[in-house]
Amino acid sequence: MPTIRLASETDFAGWRDAARGLRARGVPPEAAIWTVDAADLFSPHPEGEGDHPKGGGGGSPDDAEQRGSPSTAFRGPPPPTGEEKPLFTVPREFVELADAVILHRSDERFSLLYRLLWRLGREPNLMRIVTDPDVAKARAFAKAVSLAEHKMKAFVRFRLVTGAKDAAAPDPKTYVAWFEPAHRVTEATAPFFARRFANMRFSILTPDVCAHWDMRALAFTPGADPADAPGEDSLEDYWRTYYAAIFNPARLKIGAMQKEMPKRYWRNLPEVALIPELIAKAEARTTAMVGQAPSTPSRRVVRAVQRAARDAPYDGLAPTTLEAIAAGLQMCRRCDLYKDATQGVAGEGAAHARLMFVGEQPGDQEDLAGRPFVGPAGQMFDRALAEAGVPRDQAYVTNAVKHFKHELRGKRRLHKTPATGEVTACRGWLDAERRIVRPRVIVALGATAALSVFGKPTAVAKLRGQALQLPDQAQGLVTFHPAYLLRLPDPNARAEAYGQFVEDLALAWKLAA
């Protein structure tokens, strides 16, 4: 029965070479015995020394991204026999999984992986059958390894060591951590720390292997002993202060804490010494808070609050300026639309424009920006204005309804036509704008605007293209709303309507001149 001796606990290349040979020779999984050469626990790492974090070391996160092909030729460095072509291919999922599984501490991992490799010969889709017992176990191992990497990123605690300053080390500060990973993930996780602390000299000491970063390259040395790491750091006291203060005693959930911060890591976390006391006192602290009578604020504060209320600006007069309209809209409660909208959107443009455009209501973008006609319909409107030769900044642009009426569809807000009651409620604002701007021509864009401007339902398609008299000496026009043009499905009808729309804008500008 062949016994395979691997160079180290994480010798993936050695495992891969041996496994490939075994399968090619037809050695079944149950006939192979895998061991690690105990005499040589720390053989020189083929990819370890001088490993740059972006250069791709054993299992750095960048490594996985570089494998582009869906299936990977199962060929490592050329085997001793000097064969050139790959013996067989395996799915990329298998190589990625094996890369992680090999870091697991279980003694079973080498034979489990070989069993999977063996079975892949007959069952090419095996890796997709995630409920197969072998696949499920390998995936569970890989998940445990990935969790161990994640917890290493979380629970390493550095301590600052300040050495002697000399020519070789102008900045004598080094950060040193002692850490005991659940699986053999130190080399795989070290590049993360190098990228995060690129400009900080550090060492992470573990029982398996130690990682060192000198601000240029990562290096690995044999495993160490807790005594090799510094015993304390002056900032740990501050960290414990923070840990104790951020804890809310009124919501004790010890199980949730231990699930995420397993006790195996506690030995090396400076803050956990506080846990028993925090838990013990939690209930008493909560009871005291609830039992305490409500406190009475100081009289100084009460007087200040009363003064502020008395001096608040009084605001309820009819608006006589455009600024007052914009401010008043934010307080408007004449209908319910304010509740779900962001803000009231006032009109915008020349204060005494000869031409006023009235749209229906703000849309999603207008509601966020607080300005009329800036969304998709606004862009279409701008284009049409340009074609008709109307300078937008010499006109006044506003809406019949000032708040955005919409309904939620999933995570999107869809426009909803305002009801007659809402148009009526908002009409006071439009009338105020008309009184202040006093335009010669008012163009109602679409049926809602026409309803508000003319005070009665007005047929847009029938009455467009002609001047209509308004009671306040101004002339009125109706035309399409730009959003209607955007929604027309038939391109010919859309082109025709757009042409008429541009004509109407040009006519309005001529009448206003």
Place this chain on the structure above:
Amino acid sequence: MAVLDLKTKLAILSDAAKYDASCASSGGAKRDSLGGRGVGSVDGGMGICHAYAPDGRCISLLKLLLTNFCVYDCAYCVNRVSSNTARARFAVDEVVDLTLGFYKRNYIEGLFLSSGIIRNADYTMEEMVRVARSLREVHDFRGYIHLKVIPEASPALVNQAALYADRVSINIELPKDESLARLAPEKDIAGIKKAMGAMRLGVEAGREKGRKARPPKFAPAGQSTQLIVGADEASDGAILKRSAGLYGAYHLKRVYYSAFSPIPDSTARLPLARPPLMREHRLYQADGLMRFYGFDRAEIVGEDEDLDLAIDPKLAWALKHRGDFPLDLNTAERERMLRVPGLGVRSVERMLGLRRFKALTLEDVRRLTRGVAKLKPFIVTADWSPGALTDKADLRERVTPTQMDLF
């Protein structure tokens, strides 16, 4: 006033910050400190929790108030002007040094800075921006920064905050406008909404593709908010309606729910009874159904109703819609599988992958989920059909855990 030492300030100002549930460090723009002068990296996807407190909450960020002096009088807040709590204020450099010191020892992913309102909104916002600017520009700090935005501050300052921060947030705290007016008289919901709207436009402009000059990263991890549960009479339906509106209007990354927790030095304007922590849990579950499972708020709970505390909201929905079940897991569409109580997004994805190669059996389902007992009445597999079980009158009792989770 006596001069406080740094440790005392840290104790006061982190204690004052703990009522903010958010501690996420996820979603920032991927970056590291290679080629820079300082430290810090953000991995993009998942955040890292560096410790857990006995309240089960993740400690990812150094969560601080710049000061807990405040001119506002929000009833639920321990830092309101009328509270007699101990006060402190950090200098800008103190926060910067603590952040860098903690970060270099790998205690934290970054800083979450909030503040009481002192003098006025602009002054306070400017002080917070100074901290972020010093971290980013003087120290080239590339870790995570979450800044609380003061909605009344000038847009230019809010803009600067978003340029330095990965995430920004504005807490609404109370789900109903009326209770906000009553319990937090200085807070202005209209101002909050406007600031959130401006923030969404900024975030979207920052992500716009195909522009020649790419605008600088603007809060790449988006914005979030927090709602307090149980401090006013708002029903779960009203709370979730508010959330759905916020997700739709401002594309918030998260709405956090925080069960109203007793505070020291409380006011008579608040209820003394605290809501069960389970209520908060059920709200998070319902929120998840809206964000990841294709449920509309109205399907989960009516506007004036509360969620069932005894069973999760998806199970409650399924029990009311038994006609949709049992569902054949070997043929059903993804959208319908997501509505099976007990099936999560990942389980569904795995089943969809697996069923291309084999017919799903109950054993497969067992391996892909947390247990089939609760699932059995709702599913059909190659070797299982629930028969009349789905329509049994006592189905609720059969699938409800006999002992309620104590939170």
